[in-house]
Amino acid sequence: MSHHDQQTAGIERRLAEQYLNTYCRETAHPDPRIDACAPADEALMPHCATWRQQGLMPFVVDLPGSATRLAGAFSHFSPVGYHRLASELWVQQSGHWRRMDDVADLSDLIAAALTAASPSPSGATHNQARLQALMRNSIAKVRRFHQAPAAHDRPDYVASEQGLRFGHVFHVTSKASDGFSEADLCAYAPELGASFQLHYFAVRSDLLDMQTIDHKAVPIDPAAMHFAEALLRDGEYRLLPSHPWQAQYLLGLDNVGMLVRDGALISLGPLGERVWPTSSVRTVWLPQQNLFFKLSLNIRITNFVRNNPDEHVARALDASIALGLLPAARVRQEHFRILQEIGSETLKVPDKELRAACAVIYRQAMTQEEAQDVHLAAALLEESALGDIPLRALLQQAAGDRAPDADLLRRWWRRYLDVSLLPMLELFADYGISLEAHLQNSLIGFKDGWPNCGYARDMEGTSISRQRFPFLARLDPASPALYDEAQAWHRFQYYVLVNHIGHVAACLARLGPCDEASLWRDAVQSLRGCKASALALVETLLQQATLPVKANMLSSFHQQGETPSWIAIPNPLKN
Structure with a gap:
């Protein structure tokens, strides 16, 4: 297969994975894998057998409102929903299975499924058409961006x-x-x-x-x-x-x-x-x-x-x-x-x-000298169409002449928490300031491949707890930055813990030497080493059953950009 064909296939797989994972997470399909002993569609059985022989995990997702089903296999299953789609996606319609070669078809099926699941399907047709158009627009942009050669003459940052x-x-x-x-x-x-x-x-x-x-x-x-x-x-x-x-x-x-x-x-x-x-x-x-x-x-x-x-x-x-x-x-x-x-x-x-x-x-901003070693967290973790991820190069740099093993990944992970999660949690515990430090608002400076300094930017998303901030009289009582404690804490859990830290854990686990459960156990130990003032929040985190997640797909479908929908996922820190 030529480089162009590999990239084209990789784009389709990456987008299919992105849309499938989003749909599953936001529609209560956290684990669509099928058990080896469970009865399977007869036409799908040979594929499932082949996938299992390759060490993959077959899955099936039923879409509401029609007899449409999606099937494929994961090479990695993530407790936070960032599963890796290992193969092409298959779709069953009118009783017949076919390989899905164009991810735009998946976007149409998802929009139709959300309409069928709507309390008023007939009234949701406008939302369906709008979401289809937006998804196809996004697909076209991704394909367009991959047509351009890599840019030169720009700083590494x-x-x-x-x-x-x-x-x-x-x-x-x-x-x-x-x-x-x-x-x-x-x-x-x-x-x-x-x-x-x-x-x-x-x-x-x-x-x-x-x-x-x-x-x-x-x-x-x-x-x-x-x-x-x-x-x-x-x-x-x-x-x-x-x-x-x-x-x-x-x-x-x-x-x-x-x-x-x-x-x-x-x-x-x-x-x-x-x-x-x-x-x-x-x-x-x-x-x-x-x-x-x-x-x-x-x-x-x-x-x-x-x-x-x-x-x-x-x-x-x-x-x-x-x-x-x-x-x-x-x-x-x-x-x-x-x-x-x-x-x-x-x-x-x-x-x-x-x-x-x-x-x-x-x-x-950082100085130009500091910026030489700074990466955008989101870009560090983005898997390319050809399957590579920038994070791998940093881990190899940290490992030196040997291959990164589980011990190195776990030490690297704890260092990452030291420059990101821990200082932000302690900031909220002491002052009630909840930073909207999701992956695109977070920069990480590295030294010899090891996390050395975290940067949080874009204060427009900051939420300040009225109950916890000690200088409340110095702010305008009507300030849009002020929130109730529960709201500020809710936003911290999603933007910092789920969107940012959870995704770093999932990406590290995808690289192989250690699983997400081990990384979350290490996170618990790091959290328990926080300042005493933050330990009550730590215990709250460790006991709650779920964590909040912003439902971007549902919010887009229902046109709720400013007042997004929220869902909950199992808390990987619990137990």
Whole structure:
């Protein structure tokens, strides 16, 4: 089989695995494997026998509303649902089995099954058509991203940020987007190795709404300031950066056109250093300034239009204000750092949609020297179409001249917990600050292959427990960053423990030398070594039967992006 054919088959297998695992987890099919002694479909029996001879685990999934069944085999079974699909997927319709060669067929079957299971199937046809379109859009994007050769001339950290070609492993629309043309994808998609200059506007000072944590002006690219020196000299104008796609979108709006004609807004065009879009598409890294900019993009990516509404900006800045009230050593530890937001800018106009479309959030970043050894956690764990995973190379580096064995993996795993789970759990225990440190919000620095420093970013998802935060009087009582204790703790369990830590454990187990159960037992021992102030939370975790999981597929189907559905999975820490 040629390299192209191997990659094509690998893309289909990876997407089928992603969609199958998501469907099983969100529709109460945690273990679809079939017992060797159980009666099987006669036509399927030869396949099952072959799979078992190969050491694989056959499974069958029945889809509601029709006589449709899915079958295949796993080479790895995961207690958190990240099973590895070892072979092609088979589908039975009208009593006949056939191999599924196009994963788009699976997307249609899943959308139809969700409609059939809906309390009102006739009323869910719109949701079905919409989900089908989004899934097919996502499939097309994944295939498109794999057509491009590997990008060169970019820092290793950028290669990690831009290396997510499949996206969230429990999301059926992980790469869906609506708004970028093919030319836009080539210019701006991180998956295609994009880099570009930002578009700058000069904004009349009385029209600029700037908020900062330390009451100082937000940092502006020196090259952009030099270009606009004459406009800025007397303080009449200030600079506002924008994503170049968004700048063209804004310039096409009537109300922005009026501001331009009145001289309140001047379009300066592309200026400043070359920036690199990160995995979120709209957040960019400015290495010369040690900053991230979270820009607005009025395009839909997965379930959301990715601009910056006032509430999101307020939550991000309030979370950073709260972190600023803590001892500096808790925010910037030797082996764990929080990359806080430092300010925001937008237009001072009553139109909330225009404010959201113009807003930019300024965020701390690592230094260029630090970034040389930093990886995006999600990219570190993403299995490629050809079956490789970047994590393997780091483990080999940690092992040196010998092959990584179970002992090394378990020591590496405990070191990983030391720079991620433990400091974040202790932060919540002591201050009630629950970071939304899922895989795409988490960066890990390595030294000789070993986890050395964890970084948490994007404070917009932070939730602060009103009952636990000791400086509550210093925050606005109506702050969107404030949550009840149960809500903040619920979010911690999903974003940090399930989405992030659970997936690292599952990926390590896929590599072979040790299973997930051993890794979770090690996690229990690490948790019991936490500070005394966190031990009550640890015991709560160890006793509860389930952990919460955000149901991305069901939320997409029911169009509940801002108020997602939740399910529960068995807690691998229990017992």
